[in-house]
Amino acid sequence: xxxxxxxxxxxxxxxxxxxxxxxxxxxxxxxxxxxxxxxxxxxxxxxxxxxxxxxxxxxxxxxxxxxxxxxxxxxxxxxxxxxxxxxxxxxxxxxxxxxxxxxxxxxxxxxxxxxxxxxxxxxxxxxxxxxxxxxxxxxxxxxxxxxxxxxxxxxxxxxxxxxxxxxxxxxxxxxxxxxxxxxxxxxxxxxxxxxxxxxxxxxxxxxxxxxxxxxxxxxxxxxxxxxxxxxxxxxxxxxxxxxxxxxxxxxxxxxxxxxxxxxxxxxxxxxxxxxxxxxxxxxxxxxxxxxxxxxxxxxxxxxxxxxxxxxxxxxxxxxxxxxxxxxxxxx
Numbered sequence: 196x197x198x199x200x201x202x203x204x205x206x207x208x209x210x211x212x213x214x215x216x217x218x219x220x221x222x223x224x225x226x227x228x229x230x231x232x233x234x235x236x237x238x239x240x241x242x243x244x245x246x247x248x249x250x251x252x253x254x255x256x257x258x259x260x261x262x263x264x265x266x267x268x269x270x271x272x273x274x275x276x277x278x279x280x281x282x283x284x285x286x287x288x289x290x291x292x293x294x295x296x297x298x299x300x301x302x303x304x305x306x307x308x309x310x311x312x313x314x315x316x317x318x319x320x321x322x323x324x325x326x327x328x329x330x331x332x333x334x335x336x337x338x339x340x341x342x343x344x345x346x347x348x349x350x351x352x353x354x355x356x357x358x359x360x361x362x363x364x365x366x367x368x369x370x371x372x373x374x375x376x377x378x379x380x381x382x383x384x385x386x387x388x389x390x391x392x393x394x395x396x397x398x399x400x401x402x403x404x405x406x407x408x409x410x411x412x413x414x415x416x417x418x419x420x421x422x423x424x425x426x427x428x429x430x431x432x433x434x435x436x437x438x439x440x441x442x443x444x445x446x447x448x449x450x451x452x453x454x455x456x457x458x459x460x461x462x463x464x465x466x467x468x469x470x471x472x473x474x475x476x477x478x479x480x481x482x483x484x485x486x487x488x489x490x491x492x493x494x495x496x497x498x499x500x501x502x503x504x505x506x507x508x509x510x511x512x513x514x515x516x517x518x519x520x521x522x523x524x525x526x
Contacts, residue, residue: 237279274302277315330363344396388439396431
């Protein structure tokens, strides 16, 4: 599954001002370019407007963005100045349109971290192709003018956010452990991947410091430990935290390091991560679809087909050699 993230850095005044139309065009282009170029299944945005404000406070309907037009199948959720959107059939090629996608299962809430700036952590749960659950957190740690939010404070707040996500994962796991929940939540047995995106205002080294106090002591594998990923340029805040999946960077040509910078000249780059993990067999309508073993007759048929293909290729090779010999004799 491919998930993108970007700190848009839009001020609330830009959503209400005279250049509002141009701002919305750029927001639409950010999402469209990211999804088309990186073939994302999901795009996550933060700082899309002022603190605790955003589209809703500005009276903007996100469905007015062409990329989020409901007739193309795109889904979205907005909380304050955070946005998550997924399943972009409008940006997909014909080959991609039938590919697996996300389904939102539930909101886990907005968690206020302990600091005078009150950072807002938004956590949502999704299912990917009915095989794996993604618990996605979106967090922006602000540094307001006149407030000293030190590097140590940002590291502590990030650790606090990761701890909260671990707690949410435990609650999801408890659904699986509690057999009485299985009929209510048919996603209970799906393995869990954790992803924290947004902007923690840390570089990669700071992000790695934030995960150290909460790491599993006995197991450092990607399946059970938090690991940190950043962009190629490594600008401050452009990092993501992953647990339960292997992650590979997917570059997106949007932001400070590229020709198209986004809504304004901010110091962030968009990027994506391809998350790979072990899923369970797909579940549809509450039933696991069985994996049917190949029968002896089917194996024999496959073997015969392979042998026939080899014989045909051998005959073609012999015919080419014969044709070359005839041409040589004629010359």
